[in-house]
Amino acid sequence: MTSDGRRVRRLEDERLLRGLGRFADDVSRVGALHLRVVRAQAAHARLLSIDTGQAQALPGVTAVVTGEDVKDVAPIPVRLNVGGHDLSAFLQPVLAQDKVRYVGEPVAAVVAEDPYVAEDAAELVEVSYDDLGAVLDGETAMAAPALHEAGNVAAVLDLGYGDCAAAFAAADTVVALTLDVGRHSAVPMEPRGLVADYDAGTGRLEIWGATKVPVFNRRVLASMLGLPEHRIRLHAMDAGGGFGPRGEFYPEDFLVPWLARRLGRPVKWTEDRAEHLVAVNHSRQQRHRIEAAFAADGTLLGLRDDVVHDNGAYMRTHGVLVPELTLAMLPGPYRVPAYAGRARVVLTNKTPCGTYRAPGRFEGTFAREHLFDVAADRLGVDRVELRRRNLLRPEEIPHVRPLNTIGTDVVLDAGDYPKLLDTAVAHVAGWREEVAALRAEGRLAGLGLAVFLEKSGLGPHDTADVLVGADGTVRVHSGGTSLGQGIETVLAQIAAEPLGVDPRAVEVVNGDTELQPFGGGSWASRSTVVSGSAVRLAAEAVAGRAVRVAARVLGVPESELRLADGVIVGATPDVRLTLGEAAAACAPGSPHLAADEPAGLSARRTFEVEHMTYPYGVHVALAEVDQGTGGVRVRRYLVAYEVGRAINPTLVEGQLVGGVAQGIGGALMEEFRYDDNGQPLAATFMDYLVPTAAETPRVETIVTEDAPSPDNPLGVKGAGEGGLSAAGAAIANAVRDALGLPGGVGALPLSASRVIELLPSHVS
């Protein structure tokens, strides 16, 4: 039975569709207290006093804690310390100390017998502020009063290679654009939540809801609490979406378990939407000053980008990952002889930033691909042709780009970029006619195309255990976590393949730090690649061991046996042993076990990988602009994407479609705006607009498997982000095309109010 490549129905849907999923808020512990965070109402102020008296006095309130109670607790460390920057001066404390630096920053926490009392009490905590004036613009922040003693520039990153100055000097045409990407982020259906229960008798702490990188978060928490790691057990739960922000270590990830331990009662916290919109990592906000040097024939000679990355008030767990990725991925799938990228990571009085699905690529692809459209028009070259001319050709792959990102060398591992471009262009041939027809009706329609490079499968490793029971059932203890992406199904397929069993007979346990203490978590489109490869190695090891044990049981040479359909079979039909029987033969005390051979038919394997693997794709959008309102409607959308190998094509398609929906949000609707005092203007879904089914067209997908990755045993490349990476670019290009703009659109999101200013009628 072959599992790889099958459109197996999602195993997790058995429970999710019946309402039997278990999310963080579904965890209830008898006697639990409920936490409510008191959040700063000033964007930048010195804390004069925090009066907790009234809150403490409210019946049902168990405790109110402030920064004073945690002044000896270390700030939250960086998880991904790329580039070796010292960010220690910019880290966020778990509760504000002396100053607050953004509206929404935790300044106190109330614990009460029920969540309503906790919320009421939180409103009774009186915080007095001495306003220090909000620093809100990334550009001007560099010279503004300092948020931190170390200033407002956390890091300056320079990535590049080649002689850019010479390239630009030699250019026939230089095209430059200034482009802003709006501040927005993921808004998963389910806000965050956490439940912690401390057993004072054994000193063990159990935590539910840390769904993303539970093993890392355990390490951080152990260090902050001064507990041995093995005393802490984190359980990932079902999660209503991850997309980057969920599961990073936030102040609440300390406060909830710390208070559970301190108070000797379980503590539960469920984030509400208003909190979510100011508390979780924001993302995306960058200003790009990008310029490209072209020869007369459209050959790209050099690329420069100067990025101001507005990171908000603190450096959080991602450190400078997003600006670094922005720069490292900016050259994309193109032949870029010389490149100079600079990013200044600036702090402002806004919610701190982290990753959001396709971090750096959404921003950089928009900048580059929008520039290319402007350049093509300027050069008088067809926009597709300009790209085709500059794409790396298959014979140039693998392509070592003299850059380093997230501690890895950039080696574009496998691909035929022009072929995928041609496939996409052929697919949308009819769309051009549709645009023409719409225009003939006097409507503002346009087509936008963008080519992009993705990255996925960040190592350095992940570990998995595969275990077979005496009843023949297979279990996987994986280091991944299930954020809704279907990873249980994919890992079950990956484990099932070498064992020849039905993926339905495989149960995948994700994100339990006790069962898999070495898990790397699910992020960066790494689960199928890295966790999946670990599962494959472990399943292969189990299969090999099953055959070895079967040889002992059956008394035939191993070479005469093979594993097929969950049965080890020999030369004749009577020579057979099921996997379950092989597992039974590995029970302790079995005569079939060799000396010191551990009991149980199981194996743990680690998959290690040095480089990321680089999928790539093409987005095409057909958009129409309403001349009266400036509203943009995306009428058609195509994602063509190369994944090397699709373990489950349906899930890859699902990832792409979902990504496009979020891409439409980032391109047209979603934006965290602030007033001049740093008060957030988008603190509910009335103001923070996310696309619904009405705003999302039927997305067409082409998933190709032309270039399997040579760097992992599955040949896969991650597919988690490719639906989003080029959405800003493709939609911006379509709007520009619809409006016939000579230059760029200037900024995302292309909200109606912004687009109306771009309308020819407005310009004229």
Next chain:
Amino acid sequence: MTSDGRRVRRLEDERLLRGLGRFADDVSRVGALHLRVVRAQAAHARLLSIDTGQAQALPGVTAVVTGEDVKDVAPIPVRLNVGGHDLSAFLQPVLAQDKVRYVGEPVAAVVAEDPYVAEDAAELVEVSYDDLGAVLDGETAMAAPALHEAGNVAAVLDLGYGDCAAAFAAADTVVALTLDVGRHSAVPMEPRGLVADYDAGTGRLEIWGATKVPVFNRRVLASMLGLPEHRIRLHAMDAGGGFGPRGEFYPEDFLVPWLARRLGRPVKWTEDRAEHLVAVNHSRQQRHRIEAAFAADGTLLGLRDDVVHDNGAYMRTHGVLVPELTLAMLPGPYRVPAYAGRARVVLTNKTPCGTYRAPGRFEGTFAREHLFDVAADRLGVDRVELRRRNLLRPEEIPHVRPLNTIGTDVVLDAGDYPKLLDTAVAHVAGWREEVAALRAEGRLAGLGLAVFLEKSGLGPHDTADVLVGADGTVRVHSGGTSLGQGIETVLAQIAAEPLGVDPRAVEVVNGDTELQPFGGGSWASRSTVVSGSAVRLAAEAVAGRAVRVAARVLGVPESELRLADGVIVGATPDVRLTLGEAAAACAPGSPHLAADEPAGLSARRTFEVEHMTYPYGVHVALAEVDQGTGGVRVRRYLVAYEVGRAINPTLVEGQLVGGVAQGIGGALMEEFRYDDNGQPLAATFMDYLVPTAAETPRVETIVTEDAPSPDNPLGVKGAGEGGLSAAGAAIANAVRDALGLPGGVGALPLSASRVIELLPSHVS
């Protein structure tokens, strides 16, 4: 640092003494329902009807189930199927089918929103019985109306060797006694309890409270419920005593998880004391017709015993283990040239029986040692001298006794029985004077001595995992369970020794089927021997691996390194690596791991053993009989016990002292009596008398380590039962001595009412 042999304070007391232990009833699940069992009120009757209408109608009642609902569920299987007897016709169903066979048998179960409603509703279940007449006497039951279609004799066991007929024919003196051992059992401070929670989304079932043999119980439950084993997780809890009955698979162990799954709600059940006294395994009830053949010089020539073993209404999980052990252990530490033991296992309308601490040895030692005292008097030989003359001498050890029990050959592995006897006799030299002084005051005082053989360390194997964290902490996932015996401390010591760490740095997790799926549980004085040896092997493997990894890290040959005090040290002080650093070097992705070497500094090892190991001991009691009431007071008590090697002498002594207290109960006070209709007369602690501190003297102990077991790496023999084994014998002998009886005491317990009939004044 040496851990073995140290009087390390019990690690578990840190929580237990602070009230932070977690017992089954401490587990509460949100939304839990509460179970109450409806128990038969007739001893032997056909079920005419069960009317659940009124119970169902009571507000708060969720479900009422009867035998009809579980008629397709297999009966509870035998766990220890010794001797190959087919007991399938005598197994207990989870709820009575058609007939009830003892008062207390589960006939229905009520589940309600709170335990009080459940109890009220249980009383509203109307059961109509057609009385079939109670069969209550083991002796007459063999010819009485059948309880089961297959009759009332479940099995007849014959064990023996040599030519007994010839031995008796050649005898100078034959001494015969008929002795009854009263029905009693363990009454741990904490009655049983169980909590089950089924997650319909994942199909996983979690159960708390199965503290004894959770891995076995999981297998049984999986089979009865039709679930894969790995979907069920059993957690042993702290337990207020085990002693044999606790943790076996009882009807409630099915009903609670089955109803949790069926109703989709957690279900909790806590046994009350009245239930406990009729529901858990009874034990001990046997009639012995024992006779011994002696040469004129007191040399034992042959031994015969005919045992009627009253097993109550069903064969439970122990099958015929207790009668088999009774026969197999009866020859004890003596040279018995010919032996013939027969046991008839008879069913009666009383609570079914199982093991109680020192099963078969309490009974058999009483029979043999009481007989020896009568024989010594008859032969005119000193009672101690008669024993000394017949004890196996050290040069006869190891002694292969041509018997088989629990599937193992009886090989008395190591010992110097006469030496221990001499030690004990020397210790109590002054006690003879005390008896004389009491007698001189006209008081009825007597000294009783008994020598006994114990058995322990039943295999065939146990499995343990030892894991070292990067913070240097050590964790053990053991197959044992913690019933109060201090096993956490002992296993921590055993793991600490080869690693050279403080036992306090070792955390032992017992009885979690997910963490240790191969555990054999704690029973039969096996934990230190078998689970402990597995822990030692795993710890040694971890130590070895730590040194190997250190050699790679430090770049020196393994041979130059050794592990001491938790540090791997080389020839010079700078060559050193802590265990934690070695563990960090085993993290996934570490360059110090070999290819396919699983991540993590851990090891799983199985200890296998063919034979049991046989500790032995001497009990001496100084008792006084109140001439007015017949009340017996134990004034002094000595246990001398050989354990091979005491990992923690304090805990061995504690085991011995606790055993004596229970022995006093069985010898003098505890008895389950029934009226003629089979109604239990001891259903509360008003009637079932257990010794308190007032009835228990200060127990003196001598723990010797003269004869380490050659069969395990620790040299240990189990110490769980030796405080109890000879208590009936020693106290009966003391009473007989006090009363100057020419024959035997006839029966245990020697309650005041029984003793008064033995008083010389009464006899005369």
